[in-house]
Amino acid sequence: MPNNYFNTLPLREQLEQLAKCRFMDISEFSDGVSALKGKKMVIIGCGAQGLNQGLNLRDSGLDVSYALRQAAITEKRQSWKNASENGFTVGTYEELVPTADIVLNLTPDKQHTSVVTAVMPLMKQGACLSYSHGFNIVEEGMKVREDLTVIMVAPKCPGSEVRAEYVRGFGVPTLIAVHEDNDPKGEGLALAKAYAVGTGGHKAGVLMSSFIAEVKSDLMGEQTILCGMLQTGSLLCFDKMIEEGIDAGYASKLIQFGWETVTEALKYGGVTNMLDRLSNPAKIKAFDLSEELKVIMRPLYNKHQDDIIDGTFSRTMMADWANDDKNLLGWRAETAETAFEKTPAGDVEISEQEYFDHGILMVAMVKAGVELAFETMTAAGIVADSAYYESLHETPLIANTIARKKLYEMNATISDTAEYGCYLYNHACLPLLADFMKGIKSDVIGRGLPVDDNGVDNARLIEVNTALRSHPVEAIGAVLRGHMADMKKIV
Numbered sequence: 001m002p003n004n005y006f007n008t009l010p011l012r013e014q015l016e017q018l019a020k021c022r023f024m025d026i027s028e029f030s031d032g033v034s035a036l037k038g039k040k041m042v043i044i045g046c047g048a049q050g051l052n053q054g055l056n057l058r059d060s061g062l063d064v065s066y067a068l069r070q071a072a073i074t075e076k077r078q079s080w081k082n083a084s085e086n087g088f089t090v091g092t093y094e095e096l097v098p099t100a101d102i103v104l105n106l107t108p109d110k111q112h113t114s115v116v117t118a119v120m121p122l123m124k125q126g127a128c129l130s131y132s133h134g135f136n137i138v139e140e141g142m143k144v145r146e147d148l149t150v151i152m153v154a155p156k157c158p159g160s161e162v163r164a165e166y167v168r169g170f171g172v173p174t175l176i177a178v179h180e181d182n183d184p185k186g187e188g189l190a191l192a193k194a195y196a197v198g199t200g201g202h203k204a205g206v207l208m209s210s211f212i213a214e215v216k217s218d219l220m221g222e223q224t225i226l227c228g229m230l231q232t233g234s235l236l237c238f239d240k241m242i243e244e245g246i247d248a249g250y251a252s253k254l255i256q257f258g259w260e261t262v263t264e265a266l267k268y269g270g271v272t273n274m275l276d277r278l279s280n281p282a283k284i285k286a287f288d289l290s291e292e293l294k295v296i297m298r299p300l301y302n303k304h305q306d307d308i309i310d311g312t313f314s315r316t317m318m319a320d321w322a323n324d325d326k327n328l329l330g331w332r333a334e335t336a337e338t339a340f341e342k343t344p345a346g347d348v349e350i351s352e353q354e355y356f357d358h359g360i361l362m363v364a365m366v367k368a369g370v371e372l373a374f375e376t377m378t379a380a381g382i383v384a385d386s387a388y389y390e391s392l393h394e395t396p397l398i399a400n401t402i403a404r405k406k407l408y409e410m411n412a413t414i415s416d417t418a419e420y421g422c423y424l425y426n427h428a429c430l431p432l433l434a435d436f437m438k439g440i441k442s443d444v445i446g447r448g449l450p451v452d453d454n455g456v457d458n459a460r461l462i463e464v465n466t467a468l469r470s471h472p473v474e475a476i477g478a479v480l481r482g483h484m485a486d487m488k489k490i491v
């Protein structure tokens with residue numbers, strides 16, 4: 001089994017690496033992409049991140065080409081079409097890697113060891129190898145040639161939205177890191193900063209992080225609030241609405257587009273703004289449901305974080321890799337067969353406000369998931385800025401994928417690592433919430449509260465509003481959103 005780098009470190013160093021996180025001021029990017037100007041950037045893999053990062057980097061004036069495995073070229077696979085139909089130079093490893101100044105490894109995590117092993121001997125002396133996720137270095141302990149610089153530029157966002165936000169003139173929060181074992185020329189930081197500018201990440205926010213901090217937070221965010229909670233929530237809310245006699249097309253549309261609509265409020269004003277979009281009775285109801293959900297789900301969030309920290313999750317997933325992705329492929333097939341996935345969104349008008357008023361339970365699930373993920377990550381030593389990007393800010397970006405083509409699109413767009421973690425969570429959370437869902441009626445999902453007046457108890461409302469505003473995710477969120485002057489409306 002590979003050697004888990006994190007587990008070889010003494011606790012003191014583990015804690016130090018987990019806490020590496022500094023919000024970088026925009027002035028630190030005043031050199032723009034100049035550190036990469038005139039350098040050859042060769043991307044291995046033209047998939048979700050590969051294609052979209054390449055498009056942004058080229059639009060930022062950089063020299064980008066793709067080195068694909070021979071089979072992809074010979075069989076003219078989708079990755080070959082992605083690169084060639086967008087006008088990029090495409091070649092084999094032998095043709096392009098030897099002249100590369102920076103090789104961007106954007107292949108699936110499962111393939112990293114074999115890809116890096118194949119590509120490294122072809123890399124010229126003193127070149128740079130980059131990743132967008134730290135799994136191969138941290139969880140597999142990949143050793144890279146000493147003359148090579150190793151960096152990470154990790155967008156906290158699905159590949160499709162990395163491109164969409166760039167085209168809107170914005171960007172996505174990004175974590176950068178330089179692998180301490182591989183920075184022979186001391187140029188890693190300059191290269192990582194220029195790369196982050198090239199993808200547009202500097203406009204949303206860049207954290208100076210570590211490979212370890214990125215992995216241990218990214219795995220947690222994707223398994224819980226970002227993908228797992230949205231998957232479990234979609235399935236439970238849809239089945240409950242059918243049970244309550246709600247029209248199937250309406251139910252399908254409310255969920256498919258509801259996550260995107262309610263979480264857009266998160267992007268602009270945090271959990272507080274999302275709940276402020278509800279009537280006072282509905283806000284109190286959503287708050288109470290979310291508090292109930294947090295009590296039930298907290299042990300599951302803790303287990304996911306604990307398994308990520310000690311390497312249990314990685315060992316479990318890598319055992320599936322060795323078993324030809326049996327679980328991943330089986331769970332993917334199961335998801336496709338769910339009633340939600342098989343029911344098209346109805347041709348029915350749902351106003352933006354109706355998504356809130358008829359989606360009180362969805363709002364409660366997002367609040368519970370964001371707060372739990374943030375609380376669990378920070379309790380494990382992840383700094384609040386990183387936990388914010390990995391819980392609250394990225395949720396609407398994932399919700400955008402569900403609005404496109406439901407859970408299929410989300411799971412196809414995120415990495416296989418994230419998809420595996422999402423299913424693992426969903427398999428545990430569905431039964432965990434079974435009793436909770438027995439008490440749920442259509443007033444909180446599908447129809448809305450049957451109130452004819454908005455009267456509430458003042459003391460209770462003040463209590464709820466104070467609790468919402470005082471959660472630590474709201475404090476750091478206000479600071480980080482303050483740096484997002486270029487943020488654009490999506491819905």
Ligand SMILES: NC(=O)C1=CN([C@@H]2O[C@H](COP(=O)(O)OP(=O)(O)OC[C@H]3O[C@@H](n4cnc5c(N)ncnc54)[C@H](OP(=O)(O)O)[C@@H]3O)[C@@H](O)[C@H]2O)C=CC1
Nearest residue numbers: 045046047048049072077079106107111133158159414415
């Ligand atoms: N998906 C996302 O949104 C995010 C992903 N990341 C990270 O980015 C990296 C890439 O992930 P992602 O974009 O999802 O990957 P994808 O699965 O979308 O794309 C993988 C690409 O790699 C190619 N590939 C697959 N196997 C091999 C192999 N053995 N040798 C060479 N090429 C191969 C595929 O092309 P073909 O099969 O045609 O050869 C495809 O073009 C991962 O480290 C991931 O963790 C980070 C943030 C978000």
Ligand SMILES: CC[C@](O)(C(C)=O)C(=O)O
Nearest residue numbers: 156157158222414415418
């Ligand atoms: C949320 C999943 C993710 O980490 C991402 C898009 O950031 C991934 O690995 O795909």
Ligand SMILES: [Mg+2]
Nearest residue numbers: 156157218222
């Ligand atoms: Mg991620």
Ligand SMILES: [Mg+2]
Nearest residue numbers: 218222415418
């Ligand atoms: Mg990930």
